[in-house]
Amino acid sequence: MSNPFDSIFGENEEVFQEEPFSPEYFIEKLARPNADNVILGQNGSDFDPEPLRKKLISKLAELELQFQNKTKQVNKIQETNMKKQENFKRKTKELDSHFSDVDSQYHDLDKVINFVSTKVVHLGDQLKQMDGKRARTLEAKELINYINEAQKTGNISSEIFTDPDKIHEAAAVLNKIHLVTLDLPEKEGKDFSKLNAVFQTITNRLEAELQTEFEKSLHFYNEQNHIEKMQQCAATLNTPCFNAYKSIVNNFIAIRLKSPFYTEDTFGEVKKCIDETSLIVTQVFPDRDQIMTRFIREMFDKQVYQKVKISLDAECFSHPEKYQPSKLKHNLITLADLYSRAMKLASEDLAKYDNDISFANDLKKKVFSSYLTNYRKAELEYLTKSSQEILEEFYSLINHDKKEQADAIQMHIKNVKSRLHNFRENMSASGTNLHEQAEMPNGQLLSFNVTTSLLEIHSRAVDRCVLLAEAKDRSTILREIAVSLLNNFVKDHLEYAIDFYTAHRPPVDSRNEPVIGDFLTTVGNASVTYHTLEKCFNDTILPSIASTEVQSEVRKIRQTEMRRVEEKISLEINHCINSIVNWIKILLKNKQEKDDFMSDGCLQKPTTACNEVCRFIVTNVLGTMNGPIDGENLQHVMMELGVRFHGALLDHLMGYQYNVVGAMQLIQDLHKYTATVKRFKDPFVDELFEGLNKLCNLLVVDPEQLIEFWNLGSLAHIEHGFLVQFVKLRADYRRNNIQSKLPSFGTHVRQ
Numbered sequence: 001m002s003n004p005f006d007s008i009f010g011e012n013e014e015v016f017q018e019e020p021f022s023p024e025y026f027i028e029k030l031a032r033p034n035a036d037n038v039i040l041g042q043n044g045s046d047f048d049p050e051p052l053r054k055k056l057i058s059k060l061a062e063l064e065l066q067f068q069n070k071t072k073q074v075n076k077i078q079e080t081n082m083k084k085q086e087n088f089k090r091k092t093k094e095l096d097s098h099f100s101d102v103d104s105q106y107h108d109l110d111k112v113i114n115f116v117s118t119k120v121v122h123l124g125d126q127l128k129q130m131d132g133k134r135a136r137t138l139e140a141k142e143l144i145n146y147i148n149e150a151q152k153t154g155n156i157s158s159e160i161f162t163d164p165d166k167i168h169e170a171a172a173v174l175n176k177i178h179l180v181t182l183d184l185p186e187k188e189g190k191d192f193s194k195l196n197a198v199f200q201t202i203t204n205r206l207e208a209e210l211q212t213e214f215e216k217s218l219h220f221y222n223e224q225n226h227i228e229k230m231q232q233c234a235a236t237l238n239t240p241c242f243n244a245y246k247s248i249v250n251n252f253i254a255i256r257l258k259s260p261f262y263t264e265d266t267f268g269e270v271k272k273c274i275d276e277t278s279l280i281v282t283q284v285f286p287d288r289d290q291i292m293t294r295f296i297r298e299m300f301d302k303q304v305y306q307k308v309k310i311s312l313d314a315e316c317f318s319h320p321e322k323y324q325p326s327k328l329k330h331n332l333i334t335l336a337d338l339y340s341r342a343m344k345l346a347s348e349d350l351a352k353y354d355n356d357i358s359f360a361n362d363l364k365k366k367v368f369s370s371y372l373t374n375y376r377k378a379e380l381e382y383l384t385k386s387s388q389e390i391l392e393e394f395y396s397l398i399n400h401d402k403k404e405q406a407d408a409i410q411m412h413i414k415n416v417k418s419r420l421h422n423f424r425e426n427m428s429a430s431g432t433n434l435h436e437q438a439e440m441p442n443g444q445l446l447s448f449n450v451t452t453s454l455l456e457i458h459s460r461a462v463d464r465c466v467l468l469a470e471a472k473d474r475s476t477i478l479r480e481i482a483v484s485l486l487n488n489f490v491k492d493h494l495e496y497a498i499d500f501y502t503a504h505r506p507p508v509d510s511r512n513e514p515v516i517g518d519f520l521t522t523v524g525n526a527s528v529t530y531h532t533l534e535k536c537f538n539d540t541i542l543p544s545i546a547s548t549e550v551q552s553e554v555r556k557i558r559q560t561e562m563r564r565v566e567e568k569i570s571l572e573i574n575h576c577i578n579s580i581v582n583w584i585k586i587l588l589k590n591k592q593e594k595d596d597f598m599s600d601g602c603l604q605k606p607t608t609a610c611n612e613v614c615r616f617i618v619t620n621v622l623g624t625m626n627g628p629i630d631g632e633n634l635q636h637v638m639m640e641l642g643v644r645f646h647g648a649l650l651d652h653l654m655g656y657q658y659n660v661v662g663a664m665q666l667i668q669d670l671h672k673y674t675a676t677v678k679r680f681k682d683p684f685v686d687e688l689f690e691g692l693n694k695l696c697n698l699l700v701v702d703p704e705q706l707i708e709f710w711n712l713g714s715l716a717h718i719e720h721g722f723l724v725q726f727v728k729l730r731a732d733y734r735r736n737n738i739q740s741k742l743p744s745f746g747t748h749v750r751q
Contacts, residue, residue, distance in 0.1 A: 161202060164209070168236050171206055174199065175241040207244045210237055214248050218255060230284045238286060249285070253295050256280075257302055266307040267341045270299055297362075300346065305367045308338050317374035320381035325389050328382035329457075335371055336464045342367065375468050376477050379461055380484065386457050387488035394450045402496070444518070445497035446525035448532075451489065455536045458485040462540050475548035482541050482554045485533075490561045494529060497522050498568045505575065511586065513616070514579035517624045523569055524628025530562065573637060580621055581644045587612045588652045597662030598731065610669040614676045617645075622679055635682065642677055642685030649673065650692065659731040663699035670696060691718075698727050703736045710742070 161170045177199055214233040217226035237245040256277050261269040277295055281288050316323050316331045343364075364372065395402045458481055465477050501519050506512065537558060545551045591609035606614075621641070629637055658666060674689040695718070701709055710723065727738060 167206060167209055167213075168232055170202075171210070171236045171239070171241070174203055174206065175239050203241060207237065207242050210242070211244050211248055211251075215251060215255075218252060227280070227283050230280075234284050235286070249291060252284075253291070253298060256295065257298060261303075266303060267345055270303050271345060274299065296346075300342070301366065304338075304342050308342075308367050308371075311338060312371055314370055317371050317378045320374075320378040325382060325386040328378060329386065332378060332382055332464060333460075335368075335375070336467055339368055339372075339468060372468055372470070375464075376473065376480075379464065379477070380480055383458065383461055383481065383484045383488070387454055387484070387492070390450055390453045390457075391488070391492055394447050398445075400445070444521050444525060445500055446494065446522055446529060448525070448528060450493060451529040451532055454485065454489045454493070455532060459536060459540045462544050466544055475545055475550045478541065478545045478548075479550040479554055482537075482545075483557060485536075485541075486558060486561045489529075489533060490565060494526055495565055495568065498526065498565065498572065502568070502572060505572075506579070508575060508578045508582050510579070510582075513620070514576070514583055516576050516579070516620070519572060519576060520624050520628040522628075523573065524630075526565070526569060527629075527633070530565070574640075577637070577641050577644060580641060581648050583616065584613050584645060585648050585652065587616060588649070592652070592656075594656075597656050597658045597666055599665070600659075600661060604668075606669045606672045607665065610672050614672055617676055618679070638680040639682045639684055642680045642682055643688065645677070646685070646688045646692065654725070654729065656729065657731050658699045658729050660700055662731075663696060666699065667693070667696050695726060698723070699730055703732070703738050703741050706738065706741055 161173075210233045214230055214237075217229040217233070220226040234245070234248065236242070237248060256273065259273050259276075261273075263269060274292075274296060278288075278292055281291050281295075285291050311334050313327070313331055316327060317335075320328055391402070461481050461484075462478060465474060465481060469477050501522055505519065506514065541554070542551070545554060588609050591612050592607065593609075596607045596609070625634065625637065653666070656662075670689070670693050674686075674693060677685050677689050680686075697709055698706065706727070724742060727733065727742065730738065732738070
């Protein structure tokens with residue numbers, strides 16, 4: 001029986017030949033079905049390991065033999081590589097030695113080259129010196145020939161002096177001859193005048209030709225070849241032999257000054273012309289800075305001065321009282337604009353070529369002197385007229401004749417002191433008649449637009465003053481601008497509105513319901529305009545006068561003016577509160593019935609007087625005050641009104657008798673009063689009315705319990721005498737002999 005593994009090993013003979021040999025792959029292949037479809041360990045066949053063992057031993061022997069053969073091959077290859085390595089080391093050592101020899105030879109050659117080059121340079125210097133001497137000798141010979149020819153014939157016929165293309169070479173020769181003629185001796189019998197005349201004639205001719213060529217090329221300065229011609233002509237003429245260099249500079253400046261302007265922007269055109277001229281001068285002339293400085297000065301003298309003269313009216317500055325505000329405004333704005341642009345242009349462009357700061361001062365004196373001298377007069381006149389115009393337009397818009405009203409106000413103020421001692425008798429003769437003379441205007445006498453307009457023109461005036469005024473006069477003019485603002489805004493507008501209301505308001509004890517809306521709106525507008533004025537002062541005026549001698553004076557003037565306005569507003573607010581409280585008293589007196597608190601039946605609702613008072617407070621007072629007055633001012637006003645309202649109400653209630661039902665009616669009224677004053681949003685006022693509610697408990701409690709309430713809570717801090725007077729308002733005070741049930745003065749806890 002054949003070994004079943006022979007076929008397996010036979011088929012896998014090539015496996016042993018593969019490099020590298022993989023035992024895992026070989027065993028895996030053995031586990032696959034053989035050629036006879038016999039699978040080891042399957043199909044029920046018996047497994048005989050002996051054939052497999054023999055085959056494996058045979059194959060292992062073959063593998064051992066192959067391993068030995070491979071080992072011999074490897075050893076042979078290693079021996080070959082070692083021989084090659086030894087040969088490579090030997091050749092490398094030989095090459096290294098050869099490289100050292102070559103490097104040494106290179107250094108030797110470098111030394112030789114340096115030595116030879118030194119000799120060559122030295123020889124070149126010697127040849128150059130010899131050539132220079134030879135050239136100078138030849139040049140001297142040529143010059144002597146020219147001089148001899150000129151001396152003998154009175155002319156020079158050489159081509160260099162007759163060929164127009166060699167004009168610059170001829171000019172160079174003339175310069176050398178000029179230096180020689182300067183050294184000619186002036187001895188007796190030696191007259192060189194004829195020779196000098198010949199050379200002068202030639203010089204004049206060449207000079208004229210160079211000038212002509214320069215001026216022709218100047219008209220084509222945009223072309224590079226003409227720029228080069230101009231440069232050559234300028235360089236040739238800028239030598240001792242010629243005197244026309246200044247002439248071509250003058251002609252150049254004159255022609256550039258005639259450059260046409262294609263727009264109405266004079267300063268833009270001047271800037272453009274300066275830049276173009278600078279580009280030409282840089283390429284053509286050697287002394288660029290001096291020429292550009294002169295050109296810029298003359299450009300300003302011609303163009304800027306003419307622009308200023310045409311744009312401004314000198315008479316408007318010398319006699320501003322003859323002109324309207326619009327004319328003054330136009331000239332002031334134009335002056336500031338022209339001055340600013342001129343100084344900026346001068347500082348930016350001239351600084352590139354000349355550091356002389358006196359040019360700015362010269363410019364101010366020459367171009368702007370006549371206007372700056374009278375600037376202060378024109379500015380202040382403009383502020384006065386313009387402010388008056390703004391105010392007149394506003395008052396005209398609201399149909400208000402300020403002049404007549406101002407006269408009436410002054411009359412009223414003069415008569416106030418004489419009317420105070422007998423106001424009621426004189427009210428119809430002075431106050432009422434005054435009120436009839438001029439009614440309040442339909443609109444308010446304070447306008448935010450007027451405020452912004454006044455602040456704007458004064459802010460612009462500050463900016464102009466900082467720009468135009470001399471340093472020594474600036475702080476004084478700024479002070480006058482600040483005073484102008486305070487006079488035109490505070491006195492003529494803000495304070496006038498307050499005085500007008502003061503003169504036309506009804507007296508405190510008027511029998512008519514007070515109308516406080518106009519005044520409170522005036523107060524609100526005054527607050528807004530006041531803060532706007534403060535911002536203008538802090539942002540514009542005060543920074544401009546910082547660290548000057550007028551700073552403290554301006555602050556003091558502003559504080560004085562505003563303090564006077566604040567005092568007037570405070571007095572009028574106090575008058576307003578008094579009018580409100582007086583009307584509340586009138587309502588309580590007229591609407592409160594005598595039997596409201598002595599009736600036998602409770603109305604189950606507040607009395608008519610209470611309703612009227614609360615309606616007036618909510619509608620006419622709170623509805624009017626919220627808005628015009630705000631912040632801490634509103635809080636102070638509401639607290640003061642609440643305190644006075646509490647006092648007036650308490651005085652009113654002290655004039656009535658109360659039975660038990662009437663006391664309950666009073667408590668209903670007080671609840672509504674308390675709810676109304678809650679809208680005042682003032683804790684102190686709330687506390688006063690809460691105390692009034694607790695005080696009313698003394699009118700309803702049983703006489704035997706009075707002592708208990710007497711020393712309870714806040715009542716313990718009320719004056720003993722007042723509590724006694726309040727308890728006396730009870731209708732049963734005498735009937736129940738309540739006096740005997742009250743605590744004595746000594747036992748009452750007082751505040």
